[in-house]
Amino acid sequence: MGSMIAGTSQMVITPPVGVDLCGFAGRPGPSQGVHDDLYAKGLFLADQSSEVLLLTADLIGLSEGDVAAIRDLLCQEIGLPADAVMVSCSHTHSGPCTHCIGGLGDWDEAYLALLVRKIASVGIMAAKHAQPALLGWAREPARVHINRRQHTDKGIKLGVNPEGLTLPWVDVLVVQTAPGHPLARWFCHAAHAVTLGSDNLLVSADWPGFAQATVQGAEPGATALYAQGCCGNLNSDPRGTFEIAQRQGWVIGGAVLKGAALAPRTGDVVLDHAAQVVDLPLQDPPSVEEAEQALAARREARDNAPADTTYQMRKTLDWYVRWHENLLAVTRDGVIGRTIPFEVAALRIGDAVVVGLPGEVFAEYAVNIAHRSPAERTIVTAYTNGNFGYVPTQAAFAEGGYEVDHAYYFYLPSMLTPDCEKLILDAAEAVVRSLFV
Secondary structure (H helix, E strand, O other), rough: OOOEEEEEEEEOOOOOOOOOOOOOOOOOOOOOOOOOOOOEEEEEEEEEOEEEEEEEEOOOOOOOHHHHHHHHHHHHHHOOHHHHHHEEEEEEEOOOOOOOOOOOOOOOOOHHHHHHHHHHHHHHHHHOOOOOEEEEEEEEEEOEEEEEEEEEEEEEOOOOOOOOOOEEEEEEEEEEEOOOEEEEEEEOOOOOOOOOOOOOOOEHHHHHHHHHHHHHHHHOEEEEEEEEEEEOOOOEOOOOHHHHHHHHHHHHHHHHHHHHHHHHEOOOOOEEEEEEEEEEEEEEOOOOHHHHHHHHHHHHHHHHOOOOOHHHHHHHHHHHHHHHHHHHHHHOOOOOOOEEEEEEEEEEEEEEEEEEEEEEEEEEHHHHHHOHHHOOOEEEEEOOOOOOOHHHOOHHHHHOHHHOOHEEEHHOOEOOOHHHHHHHHHHHHHHHHHHOO
């Protein structure tokens, strides 16, 4: 028997009915009910020399500031350093608007203030419930996604690309009590949680919620925690109804259960953590004349919007105007060379490493980080410790498309540069190697 201890906890974080749901500009109104609850969950692990905490939340993402607040509360209450805490979101598009995204609905500040405290509380309770445990890892084939960057005569559009890269597996961290009872099933699969579309006005965790419910229903006592993978260019497939989302949850949940059944367990596990903040360069603003023209066009589009413009699209049109007003101010000030901090985090758990990246990271990052990793198993999660927008590959910048040319309006003052891919891959390799010296 080793020296490993583990604890779990979970808490409902469902917002009040009437909040705006986030992820689509076309919604006809705010939320009208709750289909299934949203959860925050925690898995605390400790050995004789180190402690780590994996937190998950059924949210579209969290801002860097909210993650910092969660980490500060955890440090105050249980003494965990910031880089020992990994906060991952499922990226459901049927959850509340959070501070990481603007223009796709309004923030409910009272709810968001409580949300930060709830997520931190889950981590605190998980640590307090720690008991002797055994761990194991598994990877099972499974897939509920398709590459969405469709090539057309007019360029890249959001669609289906059957020949595009996919990540057809689910990674599973299996945790059981020393007597052999199930304790936790932390798992990662990459698929945008968009099975439910803009016509849905019910709060839901989408397919990841059904996957977690499948696991917990089959293994009483186990807490199922889902961390979204590098799905920036991968959509759940097919899409459209709660029934489809449930079937997708069964597919991934079944793979998790199979992995949990087959994974060998041990109590002799090395834990460690590290992180590195990389300053990613942003594209410089245009000329003053170009910024003025763009602002005028946005104002005209807002002021002349058709009468049937949807509830959330009107908010999005207002956001575009504010965004371009800020751009014009920056342009007039002559500000160039701006950067944004990007935290590359890593947790070593035995012979495996979990790499956490903020943002809507393309699938290629998971493959390339694993290729350069010295760990026997490398799992890369996105939407982790923040979400500041899409992180395409250098090749995708050249191709263009929604993720490159448009989505940054909801996240950033301007888009990243193509140099970012190398900076991120180099930092990820350095952080991971530091844990296996």
